[in-house]
Amino acid sequence: MTTQGGRNKVLLYLWPILLIAGLLLLRFLTGQETSAGAKIYARHCANCHMEEGEGLGKLIPPLANSLYIQSHGEEMACMIREGIPVLSTTRRDRQLMPAKPELSAVELASLISYLKQNWGNNGQAVTARQVESALLDCESNHRQNR
Amino acid sequence: MKAAKIIGRCLLILAMFWSCENRTTDLPVLGVKKVSDTGDTLYHTIPSFRLLDQDSSLITEEVVAGKIYVSDFFFTYCPSICPKMSQQMLRLHDHFLEEEQVVLLSHTVDPDYDTVAVLKEYADALGVNSSKWHLLTGDRDHIYELAAEYMVSAAEDPEAPGGFIHSGAFILLDGQRRVRGYYDGTKPEKVDNLLNDIDLLLQSQKSAP
Numbered sequence: 001m002t003t004q005g006g007r008n009k010v011l012l013y014l015w016p017i018l019l020i021a022g023l024l025l026l027r028f029l030t031g032q033e034t035s036a037g038a039k040i041y042a043r044h045c046a047n048c049h050m051e052e053g054e055g056l057g058k059l060i061p062p063l064a065n066s067l068y069i070q071s072h073g074e075e076m077a078c079m080i081r082e083g084i085p086v087l088s089t090t091r092r093d094r095q096l097m098p099a100k101p102e103l104s105a106v107e108l109a110s111l112i113s114y115l116k117q118n119w120g121n122n123g124q125a126v127t128a129r130q131v132e133s134a135l136l137d138c139e140s141n142h143r144q145n146r
Numbered sequence: 147m148k149a150a151k152i153i154g155r156c157l158l159i160l161a162m163f164w165s166c167e168n169r170t171t172d173l174p175v176l177g178v179k180k181v182s183d184t185g186d187t188l189y190h191t192i193p194s195f196r197l198l199d200q201d202s203s204l205i206t207e208e209v210v211a212g213k214i215y216v217s218d219f220f221f222t223y224c225p226s227i228c229p230k231m232s233q234q235m236l237r238l239h240d241h242f243l244e245e246e247q248v249v250l251l252s253h254t255v256d257p258d259y260d261t262v263a264v265l266k267e268y269a270d271a272l273g274v275n276s277s278k279w280h281l282l283t284g285d286r287d288h289i290y291e292l293a294a295e296y297m298v299s300a301a302e303d304p305e306a307p308g309g310f311i312h313s314g315a316f317i318l319l320d321g322q323r324r325v326r327g328y329y330d331g332t333k334p335e336k337v338d339n340l341l342n343d344i345d346l347l348l349q350s351q352k353s354a355p
Contacts, residue, residue: 048229056229057236059271086223094259098225098307 037114040107044100053119064119073116073123074130077108078138105131172350173318173343176325177297192295192323197253197284200265201276205251209280212321214347215249216340218331219293219300219312221256222268226307227314231331234316236272239279241341247348250279253292255300255312257283297325316340320347 042051048060055062063069069076083099103111109128116123177190194207216238220228235250242248254260260268265281274281282289293300298313318327318340326347329340 047226050229050233056233057272059232059268060229094223095225096223 035110035114036107037110037112040103040111041114044103045111048097053115063115064121066119066121069115069121070123074109074112074126074134076112076115077105077131077134080108080111081135082138105129105135108135173326173346175320176327189322189324192292192319192325195288195292197282197289198262199276199280199282200262200269200274202262203276203280205280205282207323210249210251210319210323213247213249214321214344214351215251215319216344217251217253217296217317217319218315219253219255219289219296219298221254221308221310221312222260222264223256224308224310227332231314231316232272234331234334234337235279236274237334237337238316238341238344239274242344243275243278245348247351248278248344251282252279253282253289253300255289255293255302255310257286257289298328318343318347321351 045063049055049063050060053063053066055064061068079097080100081103082101083095084097086094086096106128109126109131112131113125115121117125175189179190180188182188192207195205197205199205216235218231218235220231222228232252235252238248238250242250254265260283262283265283269276269279269281290300293312296317298315298317300310300312302309303311314330314332316329316331316337317325318329320326327340327343329343330336
């Protein structure tokens with residue numbers, strides 16, 4: 001009797017843990033978990049480049065099925081962080097693509113990996129360490145980006 | 147006695163539904179209404195305007211006279227909601243390209259920067275047909291006064307992304323420049339509603355004598 005009672009007690013305490021484990025497994029299997037890169041994209045990029053990276057006409061370049069994204073890697077961190085200046089001599093305060101100086105190397109690595117691995121861009125993920133070293137050499141990266 | 151009261155109330159509610167029946171297919175006229183000396187209702191109407199579009203053509207109220215039009219406020223270097231608004235406006239542009247009774251007017255809130263040349267470049271990049279979608283610039287005060295008449299916000303604000311705040315609304319107007327609806331121009335499902343409402347206005351305008 002007492003062992004049965006003890007087993008029941010264990011089950012009573014164990015079931016919430018089993019439930020959470022089950023839910024986590026389900027989330028993992030269905031791929032419902034939103035990656036960090038997807039969240040950063042939604043917050044900082046989707047307004048202009050749109051939800052599925054489709055861009056807008058010839059105004060805002062698409063990031064989906066993009067040769068540019070496929071052929072570039074961690075060096076894109078410089079462009080994302082510093083933005084793209086407008087080609088105007090009178091309005092230096094305008095930017096073609098706004099700068100995102102607040103993004104850390106880890107965030108930039110998540111974002112670039114997300115771009116390279118979604119919407120038909122079958123690329124490799126980049127690491128925060130690669131992004132960090134790319135950020136140290138933005139001057140030559142800008143030349144490379146062009 | 148109690149039963150009679152309940153039946154009476156039910157009849158009243160039914161009568162209310164009945165009286166509304168005709169209006170469910172009709173869009174309301176929005177804004178402050180006034181009553182003229184002769185007792186007629188005067189609806190809020192957008193006043194005359196003089197602006198230039200991307201082709202440097204003078205655009206006045208004459209261009210939209212008797213036509214259904216959608217109006218919004220934006221600026222070309224807007225880093226926040228404008229690209230989504232432009233994406234949705236482009237949907238309207240493509241949908242009503244062949245419908246002569248529908249016109250689109252987008253007003254820049256930064257006319258100092260958004261000159262005719264800048265708007266032209268923007269319109270060309272989107273593949274805009276100039277007779278369907280007019281991107282408008284002109285006197286700054288005139289544009290801001292117009293925004294107030296459309297009952298939406300537009301202001302310069304150094305704290306805002308890009309330096310300006312403006313509403314993301316698409317405003318629907320009828321042939322008499324009366325406001326018939328507001329729709330969130332950044333949300334595709336709200337613009338679906340706008341598409342339906344434009345069809346509704348087109349029908350009522352065509353069936354009117």
